[in-house]
Amino acid sequence: MSETRTIKIEILRYRPEIDSSPVLQSYRVPCPQEWVVLDALDYIKNNIDSSLSYRWSCHMAVCGSCGVMVNGEPMLACKTFLREMGDTVRVEPLLNFPIERDLVVVIDDFLENLKSLKPYIIRKTEKPVEEGTHLQTHAQLKRFKQYTLCINCLLCYAACPQYALNTNFIGPSALALAHRYNLDSRDEGYAMRQEIVASPEGVWECSFVGACSEVCPKHVDPASAVQQMKITSTKDYFLRFLGGKR
Amino acid sequence: MARSHKPIIWGPFAAGGTLAALIMPVLIFVTGVAVPLGILPPESLSYHRAVAFAGTWLGKLILFVFVSLPAWHAAHRARITVHDLGVRLDNIVALVVYGLAATLTITAVVALLRI
Ligand code: SF4
Ligand code: FES
Numbered sequence: 001m002s003e004t005r006t007i008k009i010e011i012l013r014y015r016p017e018i019d020s021s022p023v024l025q026s027y028r029v030p031c032p033q034e035w036v037v038l039d040a041l042d043y044i045k046n047n048i049d050s051s052l053s054y055r056w057s058c059h060m061a062v063c064g065s066c067g068v069m070v071n072g073e074p075m076l077a078c079k080t081f082l083r084e085m086g087d088t089v090r091v092e093p094l095l096n097f098p099i100e101r102d103l104v105v106v107i108d109d110f111l112e113n114l115k116s117l118k119p120y121i122i123r124k125t126e127k128p129v130e131e132g133t134h135l136q137t138h139a140q141l142k143r144f145k146q147y148t149l150c151i152n153c154l155l156c157y158a159a160c161p162q163y164a165l166n167t168n169f170i171g172p173s174a175l176a177l178a179h180r181y182n183l184d185s186r187d188e189g190y191a192m193r194q195e196i197v198a199s200p201e202g203v204w205e206c207s208f209v210g211a212c213s214e215v216c217p218k219h220v221d222p223a224s225a226v227q228q229m230k231i232t233s234t235k236d237y238f239l240r241f242l243g244g245k246r
Numbered sequence: 247m248a249r250s251h252k253p254i255i256w257g258p259f260a261a262g263g264t265l266a267a268l269i270m271p272v273l274i275f276v277t278g279v280a281v282p283l284g285i286l287p288p289e290s291l292s293y294h295r296a297v298a299f300a301g302t303w304l305g306k307l308i309l310f311v312f313v314s315l316p317a318w319h320a321a322h323r324a325r326i327t328v329h330d331l332g333v334r335l336d337n338i339v340a341l342v343v344y345g346l347a348a349t350l351t352i353t354a355v356v357a358l359l360r361i
Contacts (some may be wrong), residue, residue, distance in 0.1 A: 198250060231260070236253075241333070
């Protein structure tokens, strides 16, 4: 059996009660073939330093809670294999968010924005339960399916240069989720969401760099959602201008 | 929240970008490569043919669209790039770049109408 290689993990730590600003701390960890960054974090927490804080839950790229910067790139800690990395791996909290503690960031802004976009099916009048469910064809589902795959990991926010410049920007995944409901044949909430989507802080802050879609671990392609919403918002704008309605 | 007025600029920007991406390469090939290298006969871009083309209303419209829309595209792209580079004088930048695009648009209209 070949010997397990060991690597150095540098973690940006911030413990508000002792650190005046974030500091890098290094740990030496084993690195078996099948380990991902999250395994190394678990190893450190269980064996070296139990004070290390980080978020995770599913360990299988489903819950979206383990987003971190790995060597400067936003990644899911549970999906990033160490065997593909060099002998030193730097792990930092997601860029563009305030640090709460160690690798845990404050995402309250995002949650507020998401809530304001009403990411659920809205009906003008609810259909009584006795009348059954809302049916949908495969073609109707296909229109928005890709945008349902988002796991709210926020890697796209860490990658977005416009969000870095202006954190009031609603941002890629919240907008992609608004688009997901706008495209849903059962939904009637377009006009309500448009109040936010078409505001200066909505789609218009995006300059189509496309970094969000590149880093997205679920291939949601939020950039495409935002560009499609720019087109509908533009049509909307001129129709409103001409007195038409949408 | 108030609606943004960005669509006024974004409409021509997106249309100009589509033209620039899809049709401009063909135009560059025809005018910059094929005719100078003799792949197409030189008289296909002769002065008389060009004037005759610009003399029809359809020709004027096509030339106008191809001059003005990419200009708005370039202007808006330049504004965003300057913003990305960290310059925070957005109003002045917008005035300059959209001013240039507007000048080019008006020049195109005047020039085409005089043919
Ligand atoms: S769009 Fe992709 S990168 Fe952004 S939060 Fe959703 S899954 Fe993560
Ligand atoms: S732990 Fe759930 S996505 Fe990584």
